[in-house]
Amino acid sequence: MSAFLDKKLEKLVPYTPGEQPHGIEGLIKLNTNENPFPPSPMVIEAVNRTVSSLNLYSDPACVRAVEAIAAFYGVRKENVFVSNGSDETLSFIFHGLCENGAAFPDITYGFYKVFADMFGVRKTVVPLDDDFNIQIDDYKDIKSTVVIANPNAPTGICLPLSEIERLLNQDLNRLVVVDEAYIDFGGESAVKLIDEYKNLLVVQTFSKSRSLAGGRIGFAVADAEIIADLNRMKYAFNPYNVNALSIAAAEAAMKDTAYFETCRSTVIKNREYIAKKLRELGFTVLDSKANFVFAGRNKKVSAADYFEKLRRNNILVRYFPEGRSADFVRISVGAMEQMEKLYEVTKTILGEM
Numbered sequence: 001m002s003a004f005l006d007k008k009l010e011k012l013v014p015y016t017p018g019e020q021p022h023g024i025e026g027l028i029k030l031n032t033n034e035n036p037f038p039p040s041p042m043v044i045e046a047v048n049r050t051v052s053s054l055n056l057y058s059d060p061a062c063v064r065a066v067e068a069i070a071a072f073y074g075v076r077k078e079n080v081f082v083s084n085g086s087d088e089t090l091s092f093i094f095h096g097l098c099e100n101g102a103a104f105p106d107i108t109y110g111f112y113k114v115f116a117d118m119f120g121v122r123k124t125v126v127p128l129d130d131d132f133n134i135q136i137d138d139y140k141d142i143k144s145t146v147v148i149a150n151p152n153a154p155t156g157i158c159l160p161l162s163e164i165e166r167l168l169n170q171d172l173n174r175l176v177v178v179d180e181a182y183i184d185f186g187g188e189s190a191v192k193l194i195d196e197y198k199n200l201l202v203v204q205t206f207s208k209s210r211s212l213a214g215g216r217i218g219f220a221v222a223d224a225e226i227i228a229d230l231n232r233m234k235y236a237f238n239p240y241n242v243n244a245l246s247i248a249a250a251e252a253a254m255k256d257t258a259y260f261e262t263c264r265s266t267v268i269k270n271r272e273y274i275a276k277k278l279r280e281l282g283f284t285v286l287d288s289k290a291n292f293v294f295a296g297r298n299k300k301v302s303a304a305d306y307f308e309k310l311r312r313n314n315i316l317v318r319y320f321p322e323g324r325s326a327d328f329v330r331i332s333v334g335a336m337e338q339m340e341k342l343y344e345v346t347k348t349i350l351g352e353m
């Protein structure tokens with residue numbers, strides 16, 4: 001730490017991203033919930049077409065991406081905000097839409113706590129119940145902005161829209177942020193509720209279901225006034241927040257609905273396969289509607305040992321060694337060959353114990 005760092009950041013503990021190892025031959029990377037399939041061919045074409053205009057600034061309004069998202073969801077342009085990954089949207093939310101603090105579950109996306117600390121937002125941490133569910137009633141007296149991931153991470157458990165509505169109705173003057181990073185893998189999006197609920201802010205990303213994690217494109221859908229607030233912050237921070245290649249990629253990815261449907265249905269099918277196989281081997285696997293499974297509590301192997309042994313076999317998954325998460329590993333759903341390999345290696349690991 002230098003002598004120049006602002007005192008208020010001295011205690012800031014940053015987010016720890018999953019490892020992004022390069023050049024390890026045969027590595028099966030199932031640790032950061034990326035899509036195993038490459039971007040749509042239409043995306044590659046659109047990006048190639050855009051490269052020659054990189055001498056120009058990108059469109060600060062991201063109009064082409066905004067229009068494609070608005071068309072996909074049947075909302076107005078004024079209801080859509082595009083950002084440099086959804087992490088950037090979340091940072092604006094914590095920075096400017098959490099004056100009364102932020103409330104979120106104890107087990108959820110680790111960045112919420114980091115953003116709260118970064119921007120000096122008061123935190124209310126609400127424990128999941130014993131079965132890792134979000135209990136909506138636990139939020140009824142909370143005045144802070146509520147931030148939940150649906151499906152939640154790393155559990156994969158998804159709330160039905162009726163529960164989201166119950167959360168929204170608890171207090172129509174309280175903002176509810178629903179982070180739908182994984183919604184395309186089996187959940188029902190709350191986007192259809194934005195006209196009815198002015199206190200709803202839905203956040204999504206192209207990183208998971210649209211194979212563009214490296215493109216860094218996220219978006220928000222909400223009432224036009226909330227979107228205007230996000231733009232107020234963006235234009236006070238970094239008006240060209242999304243680069244031209246990513247805007248082109250986002251537009252093409254949203255329009256190639258056939259490719260999107262194929263990829264996501266394959267991921268869902270592979271998830272059901274590996275969840276079933278792991279249960280047969282004695283793992284508890286939470287009911288996931290995401291592109292990962294949270295598996296553990298196997299009598300033959302601790303989650304920590306399973307994580308290490310998979311790694312020795314060139315399979316990288318994610319382990320969160322704190323609290324109740326320590327009994328589980330989070331395994332991203334990959335291509336079928338990767339899931340079959342994971343199953344074979346797991347059988348060997350259990351046999352060895």
Ligand SMILES: *Cc1c(COP(=O)(O)O)cnc(C)c1O
Nearest residue numbers: 085086087109149181205207218
């Ligand atoms: C992956 C993820 C994000 C971040 O996505 P980016 O768009 O890549 O920044 C946000 N929220 C949750 C719950 C995630 O898992």
